[in-house]
Amino acid sequence: MEDKRHKRRDGELDRLLAQARQAPPDISEVERNFETRVMARIREEREQQDPWYAWAWRLAPIFLVLTLLLGGWSVLFPPVHPDDPVATLASGTQEVALLDYLTGE
Amino acid sequence: MCALGVPVAVPDEDADLVRSAIAGDDEAFAGLVRLHKGAVLRSASRFARNPAELEDLGQETFLRAYRDLRSFRGDAPFGHWLSRITVRVCYDALRKRRREEKDVSLEVLAAPVADPSTENGPSAQHARLILDRAMARLKPEDRLVITLYELEDRSVREVAELTGWSETRVKVRAFRARQALKRYLGGDDGR
Numbered sequence: 225m226e227d228k229r230h231k232r233r234d235g236e237l238d239r240l241l242a243q244a245r246q247a248p249p250d251i252s253e254v255e256r257n258f259e260t261r262v263m264a265r266i267r268e269e270r271e272q273q274d275p276w277y278a279w280a281w282r283l284a285p286i287f288l289v290l291t292l293l294l295g296g297w298s299v300l301f302p303p304v305h306p307d308d309p310v311a312t313l314a315s316g317t318q319e320v321a322l323l324d325y326l327t328g329e
Numbered sequence: 330m331c332a333l334g335v336p337v338a339v340p341d342e343d344a345d346l347v348r349s350a351i352a353g354d355d356e357a358f359a360g361l362v363r364l365h366k367g368a369v370l371r372s373a374s375r376f377a378r379n380p381a382e383l384e385d386l387g388q389e390t391f392l393r394a395y396r397d398l399r400s401f402r403g404d405a406p407f408g409h410w411l412s413r414i415t416v417r418v419c420y421d422a423l424r425k426r427r428r429e430e431k432d433v434s435l436e437v438l439a440a441p442v443a444d445p446s447t448e449n450g451p452s453a454q455h456a457r458l459i460l461d462r463a464m465a466r467l468k469p470e471d472r473l474v475i476t477l478y479e480l481e482d483r484s485v486r487e488v489a490e491l492t493g494w495s496e497t498r499v500k501v502r503a504f505r506a507r508q509a510l511k512r513y514l515g516g517d518d519g520r
Contacts, residue, residue, distance in 0.1 A: 233511040240456045240514070241479045247453030249374035251367070254383050258370070259362040261384075262391045263355060269392065 343407040351398055358398075362391050365408060369415050375476045376419040378461070390418045409490075416473070416491045423469035463513040471506035478503045 343364070349357035370387050377383035393414050401410050464472050477488045478499070485503075489496045 233515050237507065237511050237514060240460050243453045243456035244460050245480055245482060247457055248371065249377070249383075249457075251370040251374050251383065254370055254380050254387065255366055258366045258384075258387060259359045262362050262388055263359050265388055265392060266355070266358070266395055 344403060347398065347401060347403070347407060350395075358395060361394075361407070365411055366391075368408060369411060372412065372415050372481070373419055375480055376423060376472075382422075386415075386418055386422055389422075390415045393418060413491055413493075416477070420469060420473050420492075423472055427469055459514070460510075463510050466513050467506055467509055471502055471509060474499055474502040475506040475510065479507075 343361065346357045346361045346364075350361060366387065369390050370383060373386040373390065374383050377386055390411070394411055397414075401407065464475065467475065473492065474488060477483050477491060478485070483491070485496050485499050488494075488499045488503075492499065494502075
């Protein structure tokens with residue numbers, strides 16, 4: 225009796241499996257433009273994997289503004305380069321005089 | 330068709346595309362996806378519950394392939410290599426969702442299957458539904474084996490190659506999976 229029931233279930237399972245084999249799931253919808261979506265995800269993942277690279281691009285405008293500000297600063301406030309050698313000597317003499325005064329000489 | 334049921338009519342084309350993709354040519358990898366998406370999605374569809382899940386499984390398979398492309402040695406066709414990745418991805422997905430599917434009840438679905446008076450049996454779609462529900466109760470490794478062996482009609486050797494298991498393990502798993510399926514379909518779920 226048990227054996228008969230066992231065999232019947234075997235037959236039922238085989239029938240189900242055979243029918244399921246004959247009806248493969250429909251993949252046409254997912255298949256459409258699938259490669260486009262895969263490549264988009266690969267690009268997305270690649271960006272996430274390179275934070276330094278991504279950040280460098282994001283920080284580029286800030287670096288540009290900083291460079292322009294420094295450039296403007298250097299034009300508006302140029303460093304002092306005295307052309308008069310006497311003035312240079314004088315500024316050196318002042319320092320010597322101050323040193324003499326402080327040391328009492 | 331090759332031994333594993335994957336179309337590899339133009340292996341040279343695959344090899345060229347793989348080389349170009351490794352060199353950084355995105356269009357070459359898109360070409361590989363275009364060539365193999367059918368086989369990958371067909372195989373993954375046996376494990377997916379809906380189109381969204383199928384999309385995820387397919388994308389994950391190609392993402393892993395892209396990441397590991399340098400490890401492809403080319404001693405076997407690209408399609409075989411990709412099939413193994415597909416199986417691994419689907420197996421991982423089965424294990425992940427194991428917990429949530431554990432409590433699916435088969436009581437409603439057991440009746441039409443157990444009814445021997447049904448002349449033509451359930452329709453193909455209905456058969457799939459009944460099987461899907463019953464297979465959701467199987468352990469992930471049992472479900473993997475029964476899908477590859479029974480539904481995809483692959484040989485024990487092919488299943489062993491795809492899963493990386495021994496042929497003996499595949500046979501034992503297939504036998505146990507069948508026994509469990511019969512139990513579930515017969516209504517005695519062994520709980």
